[in-house]
Structure formats: structure tokens, C-alpha cells
Amino acid sequence: MRGEASVIDQIKDFASWFFVSGDPLIYGADVAIALTTAAIIFVLSYFGKWGWLWREWLTTVDHKRVGIMYIIAALLMLFRGGVDALMMRTQLVFPDMKFLSPEHYNEVFTTHGVIMILFMAMPLMFGLFNIAVPLQLGARDVAFPFLNSLSFWLFFFGAMLFNMSFVIGGSPNGGWLSYPPLSELTGSPGVGEDFYIWGIQVSGIGSLMTGINFIVTIVKMRAPGMTWSRVPIFTWSVLSSCIAIIVAFPVLTVTLALLFLDRFLGAHFFTMDGGGNAMMYVNLIWMWGHPEVYIVVLPAFGIYSEVVATFSKKRLFGYGSMVFAMLSISIMAYFTWLHHFFTMGSGANVNIFFAISTMIIAIPTGVKIFNWLFTMFRGRISFTTPMMWTLAFIPCFVVGGMTGVMLSVAPADFQFHNSYFLIAHFHQVLIGGVAFGYFAGLYYWWPKMFGFKLNETIGKWAFWIWNIGFYVCFMPQYVVGLDGMTRRINSYGWDTGWWAMNFTSTIGGFLMGIGFLFQVWQIAHSIKFMEKDTTGDPWGARTLEWSIPSPAPLYNFATTPLVTDRDDWWEEKERIAAGKMPKEKPKLEPIHMPKNSPIPFIQSICWFTVGFGLVFHWLWIAIPGFVGIALTLLAHSFNYDTDYYIPVDEIRQTEAKAGRGV
Amino acid sequence: MAQNHTIGGHGSHGGHGEHHGSLGEYVIGFILSIVLTVIPILAVVDDWFGKTATIAVLLITAALQFAVQLLFFMHLREEKGPRYNLVTLILGLIVVVVVVYGSIWIMDHNKMY
Ligand code: HEM
Ligand SMILES: [Cu+2]
Numbered sequence: 001m002r003g004e005a006s007v008i009d010q011i012k013d014f015a016s017w018f019f020v021s022g023d024p025l026i027y028g029a030d031v032a033i034a035l036t037t038a039a040i041i042f043v044l045s046y047f048g049k050w051g052w053l054w055r056e057w058l059t060t061v062d063h064k065r066v067g068i069m070y071i072i073a074a075l076l077m078l079f080r081g082g083v084d085a086l087m088m089r090t091q092l093v094f095p096d097m098k099f100l101s102p103e104h105y106n107e108v109f110t111t112h113g114v115i116m117i118l119f120m121a122m123p124l125m126f127g128l129f130n131i132a133v134p135l136q137l138g139a140r141d142v143a144f145p146f147l148n149s150l151s152f153w154l155f156f157f158g159a160m161l162f163n164m165s166f167v168i169g170g171s172p173n174g175g176w177l178s179y180p181p182l183s184e185l186t187g188s189p190g191v192g193e194d195f196y197i198w199g200i201q202v203s204g205i206g207s208l209m210t211g212i213n214f215i216v217t218i219v220k221m222r223a224p225g226m227t228w229s230r231v232p233i234f235t236w237s238v239l240s241s242c243i244a245i246i247v248a249f250p251v252l253t254v255t256l257a258l259l260f261l262d263r264f265l266g267a268h269f270f271t272m273d274g275g276g277n278a279m280m281y282v283n284l285i286w287m288w289g290h291p292e293v294y295i296v297v298l299p300a301f302g303i304y305s306e307v308v309a310t311f312s313k314k315r316l317f318g319y320g321s322m323v324f325a326m327l328s329i330s331i332m333a334y335f336t337w338l339h340h341f342f343t344m345g346s347g348a349n350v351n352i353f354f355a356i357s358t359m360i361i362a363i364p365t366g367v368k369i370f371n372w373l374f375t376m377f378r379g380r381i382s383f384t385t386p387m388m389w390t391l392a393f394i395p396c397f398v399v400g401g402m403t404g405v406m407l408s409v410a411p412a413d414f415q416f417h418n419s420y421f422l423i424a425h426f427h428q429v430l431i432g433g434v435a436f437g438y439f440a441g442l443y444y445w446w447p448k449m450f451g452f453k454l455n456e457t458i459g460k461w462a463f464w465i466w467n468i469g470f471y472v473c474f475m476p477q478y479v480v481g482l483d484g485m486t487r488r489i490n491s492y493g494w495d496t497g498w499w500a501m502n503f504t505s506t507i508g509g510f511l512m513g514i515g516f517l518f519q520v521w522q523i524a525h526s527i528k529f530m531e532k533d534t535t536g537d538p539w540g541a542r543t544l545e546w547s548i549p550s551p552a553p554l555y556n557f558a559t560t561p562l563v564t565d566r567d568d569w570w571e572e573k574e575r576i577a578a579g580k581m582p583k584e585k586p587k588l589e590p591i592h593m594p595k596n597s598p599i600p601f602i603q604s605i606c607w608f609t610v611g612f613g614l615v616f617h618w619l620w621i622a623i624p625g626f627v628g629i630a631l632t633l634l635a636h637s638f639n640y641d642t643d644y645y646i647p648v649d650e651i652r653q654t655e656a657k658a659g660r661g662v
Numbered sequence: 663m664a665q666n667h668t669i670g671g672h673g674s675h676g677g678h679g680e681h682h683g684s685l686g687e688y689v690i691g692f693i694l695s696i697v698l699t700v701i702p703i704l705a706v707v708d709d710w711f712g713k714t715a716t717i718a719v720l721l722i723t724a725a726l727q728f729a730v731q732l733l734f735f736m737h738l739r740e741e742k743g744p745r746y747n748l749v750t751l752i753l754g755l756i757v758v759v760v761v762v763y764g765s766i767w768i769m770d771h772n773k774m775y
């Protein structure tokens with residue numbers, strides 16, 4: 001009897017350590033996760049959809065589907081990160097609130113930061129790359145479709161690994177960049193930090209591969225006649241973002257690997273007592289961290305450019321300067337990282353260098369703003385939702401950029417650093433620049449993805465609520481930051497005089513949450529009462545992706561387009577309107593396509609297993625994971641059956657169904 | 663100029679006449695890279711030289727390692743289209759210099775440590 005009880009006790013002990021416990025919020029989350037999982041399994045089984053899910057989605061290498069999966073995952077993460085944000089704002093609404101404990105607050109802001117940047121912004125961006133770039137280039141797919149699917153699944157399982165930490169093992173709480181010594185074993189003895197490391201590591205490999213994939217796609221797979229000066233501007237922005245990815249992400253991988261060695265093997269790269277140096281971590285992580293913000297904002301600039309040109313019915317003003325500005329930003333972003341630690345004692349000369357390099361970057365950004373304004377000038381502007389988000393972005397980004405320049409003044413930064421002023425600044429550029437841009441992109445390409453338009457009226461409601469909420473939330477934060485409120489505090493006293501500002505800010509935060517709900521409603525409503533896009537070109541747009549039916553057929557272009565202009569599709573429409581003959585299309589030929597593969601999915605599960613095993617130091621889980629990775633690599637190397645042809649008849653039928661004679 | 667194979671660029675191996683190195687070259691590259699890894703490890707673990715000399719050895723073997731990788735595995739000399747190669751190589755070098763020299767510069771001035 002005794003023995004049994006102690007086994008049960010052991011199991012209980014294990015469970016209470018393994019599963020996070022003690023907080024009603026977490027139990028609520030446990031129940032929610034269990035119910036959702038059960039519901040998903042039930043629905044899939046009930047409707048007999050498992051085979052469909054496997055064949056059409058989990059094993060797909062089609063860039064359009066990969067893109068959609070990225071977007072769905074990113075929106076779910078936006079929800080999760082948004083709930084975290086609202087929890088923090090709730091905790092701060094009044095002085096001395098007892099909603100989140102200090103420990104829990106630390107976990108929430110860490111998770112919020114990581115999720116928003118790495119698991120929301122990055123995948124949403126990759127989703128839009130996947131949706132738009134091959135189509136803009138007139139290509140059939142990305143350069144390496146298999147790799148593309150692998151990138152997605154690595155991101156997905158990396159994100160899952162990270163997300164798991166809050167119900168299993170415990171969340172990281174060292175801030176979104178995990179500075180040592182806080183993130184060393186001495187500062188964070190639990191497994192949260194390891195979840196952080198492996199979640200990011202696994203998905204980071206995927207990001208690096210996506211960067212390579214899209215660079216090769218853009219360099220090698222442009223349609224015939226698409227010279228560099230005819231490449232659509234969004235694709236240019238993707239190229240510059242990918243350049244920044246391939247120089248920045250290896251630094252992140254190495255930095256986190258070193259941190260892992262410190263934690264796992266007792267190395268001393270960043271621990272002082274073993275001769276290491278924590279400053280070196282700060283230095284390295286920002287070498288990735290700063291370019292990262294440009295990585296996510298450059299594609300947004302590309303989207304704004306497409307949207308402004310399309311909805312002003314004009315060619316983009318200053319195409320060349322725009323391209324130059326984006327490319328130079330992608331390089332210069334690599335020279336400014338120190339502005340994130342001006343206050344950490346690097347001395348005046350170092351600070352001056354990085355202050356100046358930071359201010360210089362503001363110049364190409366300013367150029368772009370003027371280009372957008374000149375594009376709109378004398379244009380026939382239509383105020384659709386993508387255009388509204390673009391218009392809202394401009395003032396928002398101007399203010400955010402100006403406060404950024406304020407922060408780049410090194411001596412002044414000693415005042416602003418780590419205050420709510422900083423929080424307000426970076427949310428202004430991240431929400432006003434990045435999130436608004438991706439929303440604009442989502443609305444813009446939605447018909448191309450799904451074949452129907454989103455409801456514009458609800459979309460405009462969402463737009464206004466979001467925007468009002470944004471200013472109500474973040475403007476007070478500048479004020480309270482100048483008033484001395486520091487970031488990452490979970491409570492403050494009545495005597496500080498900060499409560500009115502915090503109260504207002506929280507209202508704004510919840511308004512944005514409501515805005516998000518409106519967007520969800522907008523999507524649900526539009527799915528139900530969809531307004532089908534039969535033209536393939538619902539906006540009267542300019543670039544190649546709009547020359548094919550919506551949603552794009554599996555093979556994208558029935559015949560490879562021959563490009564003769566910048567904004568080729570627009571010029572073609574003008575020619576037809578002027579009574580000229582449309583461009584002659586080549587004869588239909590069988591189309592060469594890549595075959596689906598289960599390997600990316602399976603291999604990513606193996607990566608997940610490795611990460612999970614290493615988090616808990618359970619080699620009996622990690623080693624089989626490694627073996628699985630090796631086996632899948634081998635299996636793929638010896639698989640020669642990777643492609644097939646779509647016969648001409650089938651192409652003809654598909655095109656006819658979409659209302660196109662060929 | 664821009665090109666777009668009907669095949670869409672995937673799975674088209676062989677047939678474009680590029681030279682990808684012989685087995686011998688790979689073996690030499692492999693051995694060289696191992697030697698260049700073992701030397702710095704031993705230099706640190708067994709304390710062969712003084713501090714400054716060890717750092718110099720580390721830097722030199724690292725640079726040689728870099729060259730070995732580029733020449734024997736990335737086939738730097740053999741690709742067509744030198745322009746892209748040159749641009750990417752220069753970019754890569756800029757990045758390396760920024761990372762290495764920038765870090766040294768910053769850490770040297772850091773008074774906290
Ligand atoms: C949607 C509305 C949002 C609200 C209300 C919000 C709110 C907050 C709050 C209250 C904090 C913690 C401040 C502190 O105590 O230190 C925070 C931190 C942060 N947020 Fe947001 N946020 C939002 C959206 C975003 C987005 C879209 C991104 C990125 C794309 C983002 C990135 C971050 C980052 C990186 C941090 C720093 C986390 C840390 O201190 O380690 N946030 N946010
Ligand atoms: Cu920065």
C-alpha cells in the first residue's frame with residue numbers, strides 16, 4: 001500500500017511541476033485548450049476531413065496554400081498576443097490592482113513581445129510574401145517549394161513549442177530579448193527560458209530559409225521581359241527585407257545557441273563569473289533585433305506603395321528612389337544596433353556613431369512618405385479599406401518616426417530609455433507601420449486568395465475603432481513616460497499621479513480589441529454573404545497577379561506572361577481600352593509542377609520533439625527526434641519522384657471554369 | 663536577363679553543365695576544415711600559446727576556415743554569373759566586418775565591465 005501511495009504522490013509531484021498550476025487564469029486556459037482541441041478533432045472526424053486536411057494542406061507545397069496557412073496561424077497569434085496585451089492593460093488600469101502577480105506580469109509581457117514580433121508579424125509577412133510575390137513575378141511557384149513548406153512547418157511547430165510553455169513547464173519571463181544574467185540558469189532556473197530558446201530557434205531556421213527562398217525566386221524566376229526596372233514595388237520590398245533576413249537571422253541563431261550552451265552545458269559565454277560577458281549578448285541580440293524591425297516594416301512599405309498606386313489610379317511616383325530607399329535601408333539597418341543600449345556605458349564616441357547612423361536612416365524613410373503623397377496628388381483616389389489603412393499609416397508613422405529620432409539622440413535617450421515613452425514609440429511604428437500595413441495587404445489581396453471580397457462597411461467600422469483605440473491607447477503613454485513611468489512595471493501607487501493616463505490607455509487598448517473583433521466579424525460575415533470576385537481584378541489594379549482569375553488556379557498562369565512594361569497589367573488594360581489588340585498569348589503547354597510531400601510536416605514534428613526534449617533535458621526524447629530529422633533528410637535526398645505535369649486539357653478546363661477562353 | 667523556366671525552377675538538376683567539385687576536392691576540404699577546427703580547440707584547451715598569440719591563432723584559423731568553406735564547398739570559383747557572386751560576397755564581408763569589428767569596438771569601450 002505504501003509503495004502505491006508514493007507512486008501516486010510521485011505522479012502528483014511530477015504533474016504539479018510539469019503542468020503550470022495555481023492560477024485560475026491558467027486553469028481556464030487549460031480548459032479552453034482541451035475543449036478547442038476536442039472540438040477540432042470532432043469536427044474533422046465527423047465530416048471525414050482528415051484525408052482532405054492531409055492531402056490538401058498539411059503536405060501541400062503550393063505557395064498560395066502555404067501563404068494562407070501562415071496567415072491563419074498569424075491571426076491566431078495576434079489574438080493570443082492581443083489577449084496578453086489586454087491582460088497587462090487591465091493590470092495597469094488602476095494603481096495597486098491585484099489582477100496579475102508580478103511574476104505572472106513578467107511572463108505575460110515576455111510572451112506578448114515574442115509572440116507579436118516573431119509569431120505574429122513575421123508569419124503574417126511571410127504569408128503575404130507567399131500570396132503575392134510569385135504571382136507578381138508571373139511565376140508558377142517559389143524557387144524551392146519543398147523548402148517553403150518546410151519553412152512554414154518549422155515556424156508553426158516552433159510557435160507551438162513556445163506557446164506550450166504557459167500550460168506546461170512555465171512561461172519565460174526574462175523579457176522578449178532574454179538578457180542575461182536574467183536568462184541564465186541563475187536568473188531563470190525554470191524551463192521557460194529553454195522554451196524561449198527552442199521555440200525561436202526552430203522557427204528562426206524556417207525564417208532564414210524563407211529569406212533565401214524568396215531572394216532566389218525574385219532573382220531567378222521573373223517572367224520573361226521583367227527587367228529589374230519593371231519589378232513590382234512590393235516584390236522589391238520583399239527582396240530588401242529578405243536581404244536583411246539572411247544577414248540578421250544567423251546572428252540570432254548563434255546568439256541563442258550560445259545562451260543555450262550556457263544553460264545546458266554550463267558554458268560561460270555570458271556569465272561573468274566564468275569570464276563571460278553579458279554585454280556581449282546585448283550586443284549580439286540587437287545585431288539581429290534592430291534589422292528585425294526593418295525586416296517587418298519594409299514589406300509594409302511595399303504594400304503601401306502598391307495600394308497607393310492602385311487606388312490613386314496612377315503610376316507610383318518615384319519608383320527608382322523608392323527602390324533605392326528600401327535597399328539602402330536594408331543595408332543601413334545593420335549599422336544602428338547600438339541605439340538600443342546607449343545607456344549601457346559604451347562611451348561617447350560609440351554613441352555618437354550610432355546616433356548619427358540612426359538619424360541617417362530616417363532620410364530614406366522620409367523620401368518614401370513624399371513619394372506616397374505625390375502619388376496621391378491629382379490622383380483619382382478611392383477610399384477602400386486597403387487605402388484607408390494606408391492613409392492612416394502616414395500620420396501615424398510620421399509621429400512614430402519623429403519620436404524615434406528623439407530617442408536616437410543619445411543624451412536624451414538617457415531620459416526616455418525604458419520608459420513608457422519608448423513603449424509608445426515602438427508601438428506606434430509597429431502597429432501604425434507594420435500591423436496597419438499588413439492589414440492593408442490582407443484586405444488588398446484577400447480576393448486573390450479566396451475569390452471573394454471582404455465586406456467594406458464592417459471593415460470601415462473596424463478601421464475607425466482600431467484607429468481611435470490606437471491613439472487613445474498610446475498617446476497617453478508618451479505623457480506618462482515623460483512623467484517617469486518605466487516599462488515592465490506591474491503596479492504603481494496613487495501618489496504617482498499616473499492613473500488617469502493609464503486608465504485612458506487601457507480604454508484605448510480595449511477599443512483595439514473591439515476593432516479586432518469587428519475584423520473577425522467582417523471575415524465571418526463575408527464568408528457567409530460573399531461577394532464573389534468574378535473578374536480576377538476587383539480593384540482595377542496594376543500588376544500581374546490581377547491578370548489571372550481569383551482565386552488563382554493551382555498553376556497560377558496558364559501561359560507564362562511576357563512583360564513589356566512596369567505595371568504591365570495596367571498598361572495592357574489601357575491598350576485594350578484604346579482598341580489595340582491584347583498581347584498575344586503563347587500556345588498552351590503541359591505545366592511542370594512540384595508534388596506534395598509529407599516530409600516538411602514530419603521533419604518539423606521531429607524538430608519540435610528535439611526542442612521539447614532539450615527543454616526538459618530529456619535526451620530520451622531529444623535523440624529520437626534527431627534521428628527522425630536525419631531520416632527525413634535522407635528520405636528526401638533519395639526521393640526522385642518530386643514533380644509531375646498538368647496536361648493541356650486540364651488547364652483548358654480550369655480556365656474555362658474561371659470564365660477564360662484559351 | 664530575367665528568365666522563367668516552364669518548370670518553374672524546381673527539381674531541374676543536371677543538364678546545365680555546372681561543375682560541382684570532385685570527390686577528391688570534397689575530401690580535401692573536409693580534412694582541412696577539421697584540422698582548422700581542431701587547432702584552435704587544442705590551442706585553447708591545452709594552452710599552447712600566451713593569450714595574445716592564442717587570439718591571433720583563433721582569428722587566423724577562423725579566416726582560413728572561411729576560405730576553405732567558400733572554395734571547397736560553395737565552389738566560389740566555379741559559378742557563372744560573377745556579378746551576383748561578387749555583390750553577395752562583398753555584402754557578406756561587410757556583414758562579417760561589422761559583426762566582428764563592431765563588437766570589438768563596442769566592447770572595448772564598455773566601461774561596465
Ligand atoms: C494591439 C494592441 C497592443 C497593446 C494594447 C499592447 C500593449 C503592450 C503593453 C501593455 C506592453 C508592456 C509594457 C510593459 O509593461 O513593459 C507591451 C509590450 C510590448 N509589445 Fe505590445 N501591445 C499591442 C500590440 C503590439 C504589437 C502589434 C507588437 C509588435 C508587432 C507589440 C510588441 C511589443 C513588444 C516587443 C513589447 C515589449 C515586451 C517586453 O517588454 O519584453 N505589441 N505591449
Ligand atoms: Cu533599432
